[in-house]
Amino acid sequence: MIAADALPGEAGAYALIFRLAAPVTLPIATLNNPTLGAGTYVYAGSAFGPGGIRARVSRHLRAKKKAHWHIDHLSARAICIDVQTYPGGRECALVENMLAAGADVPVPGFGSSDCRGCQAHLVRLAAGNQNGNIADGIERATKQGKSDGCR
Numbered sequence: 001m002i003a004a005d006a007l008p009g010e011a012g013a014y015a016l017i018f019r020l021a022a023p024v025t026l027p028i029a030t031l032n033n034p035t036l037g038a039g040t041y042v043y044a045g046s047a048f049g050p051g052g053i054r055a056r057v058s059r060h061l062r063a064k065k066k067a068h069w070h071i072d073h074l075s076a077r078a079i080c081i082d083v084q085t086y087p088g089g090r091e092c093a094l095v096e097n098m099l100a101a102g103a104d105v106p107v108p109g110f111g112s113s114d115c116r117g118c119q120a121h122l123v124r125l126a127a128g129n130q131n132g133n134i135a136d137g138i139e140r141a142t143k144q145g146k147s148d149g150c151r
């Protein structure tokens with residue numbers, strides 16, 4: 001169980017890490033109802049509204065909610081095993097670094113409708129990186145204060 005209350009109230013980026021033991025099909029018609037195979041997935045998002053990262057991630061982790069974003073369909077069907085937060089960071093930098101570390105994009109367009117730079121904001125970690133410890137370069141990248149994409 002992730003303690004959302006302990007998350008930062010500042011604006012910034014976050015990564016939700018999901019592990020799927022078995023394939024799951026998501027009822028997202030606009031993405032052709034994609035099926036995700038077993039593996040570890042990371043959704044990169046950002047929160048700039050009131051309550052910052054804490055408010056947004058609390059919503060993501062709440063079991064009962066009306067599906068509004070693509071990620072809501074995944075979070076309703078998969079267990080979130082970890083949350084990492086990057087106050088002041090950008091979700092696009094997280095995606096970029098995970099891809100550079102060998103992750104791939106299982107569903108083009110997932111979570112990135114508003115982003116011109118990324119193929120998706122959901123990646124599947126490489127087979128050798130399944131322990132929920134997401135790519136080493138991530139924190140470095142967000143601290144560089146990249147501001148391209150997504151805004």
Ligand SMILES: [Zn+2]
Nearest residue numbers: 092115118149
């Ligand atoms: Zn992006």
